[in-house]
Amino acid sequence: MADFSEILATRPDLDDRDREWLHHLVADWQVVADLSFADLLLIMQDGNGRYVVAEQCRPSTVMTLRIEDMVGKVMPDDMAGELDVAMHSDTVFRSTVLRDVGKATVCNVYAPVRHNGKTLGLVIRETDMATRESNGRYETESINAGKRLYEMIPRGQFPYSDAVMSQRHIARVSDGFIILTMDGVVRYASPNAISCFRRLGLLTTMQGHYLSELGVDLLHTDDQVDEQLPLVLSGKAAVDSEISTNRSTVSVRSLPLCDVNGRIGSIVLCRDVTELRRRDRELQTKDAAISEIHHRVKNNLQAVSALLRLQARKTESDEVKKELKEAQRRVQTIAMVHEGLSQTADEIVDFDKVIADLLKMAVDLATMRDQHIDINFLGKFGMMPAQDATPLSLVLTELITNSIEHGFEGRGDGHITISAGRSGSSLNVVVEDDGAGLDAEENGGMARSSGSGLGTQIINTFVTNDFGGRVRWEPRREGGTRVVLDMTLRAAQPE
Numbered sequence: 331m332a333d334f335s336e337i338l339a340t341r342p343d344l345d346d347r348d349r350e351w352l353h354h355l356v357a358d359w360q361v362v363a364d365l366s367f368a369d370l371l372l373i374m375q376d377g378n379g380r381y382v383v384a385e386q387c388r389p390s391t392v393m394t395l396r397i398e399d400m401v402g403k404v405m406p407d408d409m410a411g412e413l414d415v416a417m418h419s420d421t422v423f424r425s426t427v428l429r430d431v432g433k434a435t436v437c438n439v440y441a442p443v444r445h446n447g448k449t450l451g452l453v454i455r456e457t458d459m460a461t462r463e464s465n466g467r468y469e470t471e472s473i474n475a476g477k478r479l480y481e482m483i484p485r486g487q488f489p490y491s492d493a494v495m496s497q498r499h500i501a502r503v504s505d506g507f508i509i510l511t512m513d514g515v516v517r518y519a520s521p522n523a524i525s526c527f528r529r530l531g532l533l534t535t536m537q538g539h540y541l542s543e544l545g546v547d548l549l550h551t552d553d554q555v556d557e558q559l560p561l562v563l564s565g566k567a568a569v570d571s572e573i574s575t576n577r578s579t580v581s582v583r584s585l586p587l588c589d590v591n592g593r594i595g596s597i598v599l600c601r602d603v604t605e606l607r608r609r610d611r612e613l614q615t616k617d618a619a620i621s622e623i624h625h626r627v628k629n630n631l632q633a634v635s636a637l638l639r640l641q642a643r644k645t646e647s648d649e650v651k652k653e654l655k656e657a658q659r660r661v662q663t664i665a666m667v668h669e670g671l672s673q674t675a676d677e678i679v680d681f682d683k684v685i686a687d688l689l690k691m692a693v694d695l696a697t698m699r700d701q702h703i704d705i706n707f708l709g710k711f712g713m714m715p716a717q718d719a720t721p722l723s724l725v726l727t728e729l730i731t732n733s734i735e736h737g738f739e740g741r742g743d744g745h746i747t748i749s750a751g752r753s754g755s756s757l758n759v760v761v762e763d764d765g766a767g768l769d770a771e772e773n774g775g776m777a778r779s780s781g782s783g784l785g786t787q788i789i790n791t792f793v794t795n796d797f798g799g800r801v802r803w804e805p806r807r808e809g810g811t812r813v814v815l816d817m818t819l820r821a822a823q824p825e
Contacts, residue, residue: 332402337384340377344450351445354489356385359453361585361599362488364503365476367392367461367469371400372443373413374451381405381413384451391472391504395431395456416440416452422481434458441483453483471509471518475597478587487588490568494558500570501583501601508598510565514540517595526600531576541565541598548575565596572603579607631665656731656784663688663727664720679719681711685726689748692727693734702743703734709750711757718819721792728785729761729813737765737811755819757797764810768803793817 334356338349356372363370370387383403388394405413416423425438439455465473482488506523508516519527519536527536530548542563549555558571562584570583585597635658642654666688686707693703714722730746738744749760793799799817806812 332382334385334401337374337376337382337402341374342377344448348445348448348450351489352384352443352450354491355443355453355483356387358489358493359387360390361503361597362455362476362479363387363389364391365472365507365597366455366457366480367473368458368476369395369456371396371454371456372451373405373454381410390502392458392461395434395436395458412438413440413452417442417449419484421484428459431456431458434460439480441480444484444486453480455480467518468520471520472503472507475507475509475587478589478594479585479597482588485588485590490586493568495570495583496558499581499601499603499606501581501599503599505599505601508536508541508600510541510596510598512593512595514542514564514566514596516541516544523598523600526580526602529576529578529602529604530573530580531578545573548573550575562598565598566593574607578602578604580604628665628669631661635661635665659692659727659731660724660788662691663723666691666723678713678715681714681719681722682707684719685711685723688723688727689730692730700742701734701738703738704743704745705730706745706747707750708747710752711750712752714819718797721796722817725789725792725815726759726761728788732785733761733763733765733811737763737767739766741765757815757817757819759815759817761813761815762806762810764806764808767809768805768811796820 338344338352344352352372359370367389369389371383372385373381374384376382381404383400383405386396386400388396412425412427419440419442423440423442425440427438429436429438435458437457437459439457441453441455443450443453461469462473479488504522506526507520508523509518511517516536516539524536527544527548532544532548534544536544542560545559545563553575556571558569559573559582561567561569562571562582565584565586568585570581573580573582579602581601581603583599585599586593587595587597638654638658638661642651642658645651645654666684689705693705711722726748733746734744744763744765746761746763749762751758790801793801793815797817797819799815802814802816804812804814
């Protein structure tokens with residue numbers, strides 16, 4: 331079954347601006363469906379001239395008529411004549427035939443979607459006639475507001491071409507709506523909208539007052555005011571904002587209502603987001619604390635590294651000096667992981683970026699002045715939590731250091747390739763070098779899978795104990811050494 335993008339692809343006569351207009355329409359037409367208590371279908375002609383459902387929108391304020399997915403379905407042949415007439419209509423076209431959808435009796439209304447002088451398709455409003463019986467003030471105001479928005483579609487006034495939406499939690503019709511006159515006076519406020527403003531501290535009635543004045547009266551001198559707020563409360567532009575006062579926050583969004591002569595009023599949607607903002611603040615505080623902890627850990631590790639470096643300079647024993655430098659490198663490896671963690675809002679690091687910096691440092695520390703060793707990366711490690719990133723960093727730096735010190739001893743250049751393959755929590759890493767090979771490295775005591783060197787012990791311990799994996803040491807076919815690591819990450823994140 332074709333989706334929206336595939337249906338658009340069958341229409342080469344539509345340019346990018348036409349497609350963008352249709353995307354804007356389906357991104358914002360939920361408010362029309364909710365206000366109208368009706369299902370919406372976007373009908374377009376495909377490349378063969380058939381009328382096809384390109385998108386559908388179910389209302390969240392009433393039971394939908396369309397339980398099944400309609401996208402991609404061809405409209406019945408007996409509707410083709412009516413659809414042809416609607417496509418050539420300049421305004422909203424109302425069907426004279428009532429149709430049955432399931433057990434409901436439905437009246438179809440068609441709004442041609444016009445843009446740049448073209449009729450791109452039709453928005454069908456399927457109204458269950460039962461929803462138009464015995465309506466109260468709430469239903470009547472909602473239906474009339476939805477009708478006004480719907481009638482703006484053929485005139486190219488909806489969706490809004492200059493809308494500015496910046497809030498993450500956009501208000502919906504069911505959260506609360508307010509109907510304003512052209513002057514910004516409240517003509518009607520739904521019960522949920524009244525409750526939102528009561529949370530902000532409003533004690534007076536809303537109807538008959540300027541919404542902008544009601545909003546200003548709620549604010550205190552030290553309250554932060556968004557620059558878009560006056561536009562929202564006056565209903566003059568399609569923008570959103572927030573009112574924060576009296577320890578409560580309400581998200582507001584304005585939708586101007588227009589006729590052929592211009593703006594005649596507006597709808598203001600409002601949603602109480604107090605609890606959501608409180609949680610956001612808690613998360614920000616927690617993230618800042620975690621980031622600060624990692625920053626301090628990094629600084630402490632760097633201090634330890636500096637002490638080891640000073641001690642190495644003062645010792646006269648070459649063997650002790652070498653061991654201290656190895657310890658310094660390992661501490662610095664852990665410090666760099668925490669450096670990456672201190673720059674993010676969570677416990678996840680981009681391991682590909684971290685390991686590239688770490689291994690460059692490892693190469694610089696291990697190579698002699700006249701050596702030039704290249705490292706190439708294949709594949710991606712992906713995002714990784716500190717629980718996995720720290721031991722994996724130590725394993726890889728130990729392998730690289732071992733390769734340089736023993737595989738390239740006495741050589742001027744060399745190449746190391748690190749290949750990573752990851753699927754969920756499974757990670758396969760292959761480290762290859764074109765060095766002297768296993769025989770020469772075994773003499774150094776570090777590359778043996780059963781070796782007793784500290785580097786080998788670190789590698790085996792982390793891979794087997796922390797990752798439940800295994801290490802295979804084998805000769806490289808073209809000469810050199812190949813080390814294969816098969817591991818299972820403990821706290822896997824999506825690649």
